[in-house]
Amino acid sequence: MNKDPAKDFGPIADDYVFFMNHATEALHDAQAHCRCLAPVLPAAGAVRWLDFGCSEGNFTTRLLELLDWPPQQLRLSLIEPVDARRREAVVQLARFTTEPIPAAAGLPEEPLDEYDVVLSNHVFYYVPELLGTLRRLTAALSAQGVLRAAIAGRDNVLIQIWATGFGLIGRDIPYYTAEDVQAALADLGVPFEQESVPYRIAFPDTEENRLRIIRFLLANHLTEIPLPPLLVLFDPYASGGAIEIETASDHFTVRGS
Numbered sequence: 015m016n017k018d019p020a021k022d023f024g025p026i027a028d029d030y031v032f033f034m035n036h037a038t039e040a041l042h043d044a045q046a047h048c049r050c051l052a053p054v055l056p057a058a059g060a061v062r063w064l065d066f067g068c069s070e071g072n073f074t075t076r077l078l079e080l081l082d083w084p085p086q087q088l089r090l091s092l093i094e095p096v097d098a099r100r101r102e103a104v105v106q107l108a109r110f111t112t113e114p115i116p117a118a119a120g121l122p123e124e125p126l127d128e129y130d131v132v133l134s135n136h137v138f139y140y141v142p143e144l145l146g147t148l149r150r151l152t153a154a155l156s157a158q159g160v161l162r163a164a165i166a167g168r169d170n171v172l173i174q175i176w177a178t179g180f181g182l183i184g185r186d187i188p189y190y191t192a193e194d195v196q197a198a199l200a201d202l203g204v205p206f207e208q209e210s211v212p213y214r215i216a217f218p219d220t221e222e223n224r225l226r227i228i229r230f231l232l233a234n235h236l237t238e239i240p241l242p243p244l245l246v247l248f249d250p251y252a253s254g255g256a257i258e259i260e261t262a263s264d265h266f267t268v269r270g271s
C-alpha cells in the first residue's frame with residue numbers, strides 16, 4: 015500500500031462543514047450504524063465505546079441521539095488528532111454519559127482497552143498505518159463488541175474527483191478507500207460484513223460552492239493541482255441552478271469473538 019494519507023482537517027474545517035450541511039451522508043450513515051449497534055446495549059451494565067476520529071462530535075451526537083441509550087450505561091473514549099475539535103467533542107458529548115470522557119490525539123502505544131463499540135466514521139482514508147490500526151481496533155473488540163467503519167470506495171463520485179485531481183499531477187489517490195479496508199481485513203483474516211449506504215449531495219451551483227467541495231477533498235494538495243479541470247467535474251450533476259449528486263459509501267461491520 016503506497017500511500018501518504020495524512021490530512022489536516024484544521025485548515026479546511028469550514029469547507030468540511032459545508033459538505034456536511036449539504037449532504038445526507040451523515041443522516042444515512044447514522045441510521046445504518048444505529049440499526050447495527052442498537053442490539054449491543056445490554057439489559058444492565060456499561061457499553062464501552064471508542065470513537066476513532068470523532069472531529070467535533072457532531073456525527074456521534076446524531077448517532078447517540080438515535081440510539082437514545084441511558085447515560086449511566088455509556089463509557090465514551092475519543093481519538094481525534096485536531097486539538098480544538100477534540101476539545102469540542104468532549105464538551106458536546108458530555109451529556110450522553112455520566113462518566114468523564116478520556117480523549118487523546120492518537121491511539122496509545124500500550125495495548126488498547128476492550129471496547130463494545132468501535133466507531134470509525136469516514137476516518138480510515140487518512141490513517142497512516144491502516145493495516146496496523148485495523149489490527150489493533152478489531153483485536154480490542156469485546157466478545158459482544160461491534161466495529162462499524164464507514165468509508166467510500168472508488169465508485170463514489172467524490173473519490174472519482176480525488177482520482178481525477180491526483181491523476182492531473184500523475185499520482186494515484188494517496189488516501190485509502192473502501193477497497194483498501196476490504197483488502198486489509200482480508201489480510202488480517204478478520205470476518206466482516208460490507209454494505210453500500212446511499213446518500214445525496216445537493217447545493218446551489220456557484221463556483222465558490224464547487225470550490226468548497228474541491229477544497230474539502232484535496233486540501234493542501236490544491237497548491238499543485240490546476241482548478242479548471244476540477245471545477246468542470248460537477249457539470250454532469252448541474253441542473254436548474256443546483257448540483258445534485260447521488261452516490262454511496264461502504265459500511266464495514268466486524269464482530270468480536
Ligand SMILES: C[S@@+](CC[C@H](N)C(=O)[O-])C[C@H]1O[C@@H](n2cnc3c(N)ncnc32)[C@H](O)[C@@H]1O
Nearest residue numbers: 023067068069073095096135136137140141142
Ligand atoms: C471526514 S472527518 C470524519 C469525522 C467524524 N467521524 C464524522 O463522521 O463526522 C475525518 C476525521 O478523521 C480525523 N483523522 C485524521 N487522521 C486521523 C488519524 N490518523 N487517526 C484518527 N483520526 C484521524 C480528522 O481529524 C477528522 O476529524
